[in-house]
Amino acid sequence: MNEKLINLGFTEKLLQESTHCKGLYLGRVVAQYKDLYNVATEESEVLSEISGKLRYSSDELSDYPAVGDFVMVDREDERHGNAIIHQILTRKSIFVRRAAGTSNDVQVVAANIDTIFICMSLNNDFNLRRLERYLSIAWDSGAIPVVVLTKSDLCENLPLKLSEIEKIAIGVEIVVTSSMAEDGCSEVLKYISPGLTVAFIGSSGVGKSTLINRLLGEEVIETREIRKDDKGKHTTTRRELILIPSGGAVIDTPGMREIGVESVNLDKTFADIEEFSEHCKFKDCKHENEPGCAVRKAIEEGIITEERLQSYKKLKKEAKYEGLNSKQIEKEKIAEMFSGFGGIKNARDYIKSKNKSF
Structure with missing residues (x-):
């Protein structure tokens, strides 16, 4: 495999999968427009554009190609x-959110990412509840989240x-950067190497584009000054993969101040609450007024904040996991994943037939 394909993120596993597509060429989606895609090839x-067959077989928005997807195309140039x-x-991984508006469609933000940089500035954008939301989706994506704090000079x-962040970003590495310093992105570079893909996620104006320009060594992405009210302006208008x-x-x-959830990983994001829940008197404890609630006791002792518990409950409700414990949530996810095979029982049978453990 040549250097271009390696840098694009292709692996031997993908090359093996592509051998079944005779007469087609490897490519990766690097930009997405309304009905067109820019695909980088060797x-x-x-x-x-997508084939009629692929369009016909795509039942949901998430079935369509997205930035980061590895695809097979019928030609290598225009x-x-x-x-x-x-x-x-x-x-291998997919970061999704609920599409804007009243639609229930799931929108793929980025696919096949190894690391997700959750960018949050240390000025008025600082918001712990939003960070919990990003972390819960990031952990669920299959990629590894890293909290990147920008504008430390402010x-x-x-x-x-x-x-405050260390208390909620359990098991997550934290990187502090400054756009003012010459080496402001040196810590970020440690996470980027040939074959790996990093997605930058965060609100508008947190400095994602500035950081990427530093990594590129030139002003490739347009940046704008922050507004007087300390809120960001939308500069990036589409998702784009850059080598x-x-x-x-x-x-x-693009900046996402509000992000709707489709599926979340609460085990990792709220590991502290999940751990205390194991010691509640009742398995179906809602952590409200039940006797013997270990979570309420942790709040009384100042170990967990009430705000964090409410954030946990809100995300559980949004992801339709309300009233379920961690094991039940996992079963719900697998049943949904294999709904086309007739639910959880047939999912087990299917996996066993493929000689995989369940």
Whole structure:
């Protein structure tokens, strides 16, 4: 496999999968427009559209190609018109959110990512509840979340902010950056190397584009000054995958101050609450006024805040996991994943037939 494909993130496993697609070429979606996609191939980048068969078989928005997807196309350049995307190769991770508006469609923000940088500035954008929301979706995606704190030069009490984040970002690495310092992105570079893909997620104006420009060594992405009310302006208007000169790829995404949840990982995001829940007197404890509630006791002792518990309950409700314990949530996810096989029982049978453990 050549250096171009490695840098795009292709693996031997993907190459093996692609051998079943005779007469087609490997590519990766690097930008997404309304009905078109820009696909990077071994030779160049080619404007592409999906085949009629793929469109017909796509029941949901999430079935369509997204930035980061590895795909099979019928040509490597545009000399004879737009390429046609015939197949999406197996995704190893997927960051999704509920689409804006009243639709229940699930929108793929980025696919096949190794690390998710959850960017949050240390000024008025600082919001612990929003961070919990991002973490719960990031852990569920299959990628590894890293909290990237920007604009540290604007923070008056950095140790206090770090202490607050460490209490909720359990098991997550935290990186502090400053756009003012020449080496402001040096810590970020440690997570990016050939073959790896990092997605930048966060609200508008937190400095995602500025950080990526630093990594690229030039002003590739437009940036704007922050508004007077300390809120960000939308600069990035579409998701885009960009190769880093030193190796690896990054995905820039539009700012998302509000992010609807489809599926979340509460075990990791709220590991403290989940652990205390194991010691509640009742298995179906709602952590309200029940006797012997270990979570309420932890709140009384100042170990967990009431705000964190309410955030946990809100995410559980939004993801339709309200009233379920962690084991029941996992069963619900698997049943949904294998709904096409007739639910959880047939999911077990299917996995066993593939010689996989369940």
